[in-house]
Amino acid sequence: MPTMRAVVVDTPGDPDQLTIRDIERPEPKPHEVRIRVQATALNRADTYQRRGHYPPPEGAPDTLGLEAAGTIDAVGTDVIDWAPGDRVCALLPGGGYAEYAVAHAGHVLPVPNGIDWIQAAAFPEVFLTAYQALHWLANLNEGETVLIHAGASGVGTAATQIARLHDAIVIATASAPKHDICREAGAQHTIDYENEDFAERVPAITEHGADVVIDFVGAPYFNRNIEVMATDGRLVQLATMGGSTVNDMSLRALMAKRIHMHASTLRSRSDAYKTRLVQVVRAVLDGYWEAGRIAPVIDSVMDWTRVAEAHRRMEANANAGKIVLQVEA
The missing domain is CATH 3.90.180.10 (Medium-chain alcohol dehydrogenases, catalytic domain)
Known part of the structure; x- marks a missing residue:
């Protein structure tokens, strides 16, 4: 044998x-x-x-x-x-x-x-996952704004590169020492999740909000993701590294913005x-x-x-x- x-x-x-x-x-x-x-x-x-x-x-x-x-x-x-x-x-x-x-x-x-x-x-894993998330699930359109959490991760940097091929505006969250990696991948804006609240920074970057959110964190980010999303925005949940149970979730908030939510594992x-x-x-x-x-x-x-x-x-x-x-x- x-x-x-x-x-x-x-x-x-x-x-x-x-x-x-x-x-x-x-x-x-x-x-x-x-x-x-x-x-x-x-x-x-x-x-x-x-x-x-x-x-x-x-x-x-x-x-x-x-x-x-x-x-x-x-x-x-x-x-x-x-x-x-x-x-x-x-x-x-x-x-x-x-x-x-x-x-x-x-x-x-x-x-x-x-x-x-x-x-x-x-x-394979990161580019297939990122392409699926942005195009098959979120139906990304040219010029839209994409918020990518864990922006310095393998999938995060792959998603940034794919989004930039479609002239998207990319906002990436990561710890400050990893911001250069996010920018090199193509992110135009970076947010230090350890010292900044993305729910405050995203509206300062784009008035209409994020058209697409790619999230790996889960529960701690869920309500704030909805808060910063544009009307008809698409949230793609790929992991729950921070927890899977969301407290005090408002369905009205989802309905008011007509949010589309997708959850996926490859x-x-x-x-x-x-x-x-x-x-x-x-x-x-x-x-x-x-x-x-x-x-x-x-x-x-x-x-x-x-x-x-x-x-x-x-x-x-x-x-x-x-x-x-x-x-x-």
Whole structure:
């Protein structure tokens, strides 16, 4: 039975529970490809799963890792669009923290010429999530104002770049030391959430309010998000890092502004949904990526043997952009 090295969590808990050891190497199903992983990237969901709070979907590997980049080394019997040797990155339901990972063939993207493995590994999750949020859920129009919370995060910086492709006005919230990262991604305005109230700053920036709000914080921001939104505004809730229960919510406030609210997680979406999303993102964003007009913001690159350190950095909110684990030098 062929084996491979992978990061495993034998007992849910703190980062010290992450270890690398041999497990069975996966074989691609008829609709899958197998990737020899060069690099993978951290996502907040990995830390939740490590603690036992975010179990993988049915049928997914129980090892961590929602994206990876590398070279295809085997394809399933039904796969016709990919071949061994193709340079790719992929959206995964799990299993990216390993020497080999299997991916649905429809969830794979080609790595453009000139893009290295580090950037490729950091691309799928954040740009697919950001594109879905802005275009499929919020229906962003050119020139609108977008408020992006956690603006220095991987998804936050990706959303900023996509919004700017459509001439949107971007307001990003982040701690003050991360404001340069937000501006480099394209945000015209930044708010220091530690020392400023965005409910006061946003009206000073735009009289009509934010047309779109992308939020990861949840309950502590909900009422203030509604307060600063424009009429017919769209709120997209992608996480609840600050809590999930909103106290004293006024439905009248939502109705008065005709607010549209969308809540979404990408991991639990159907294979067909993810395939359509990948197809659209390839058609729309591949040219921008290859030309260098968009790119994942990289916080740090670590050898995957330092995976516990990488998780600690993310949980301390010390990163700005993506933390990438290099699996093969």
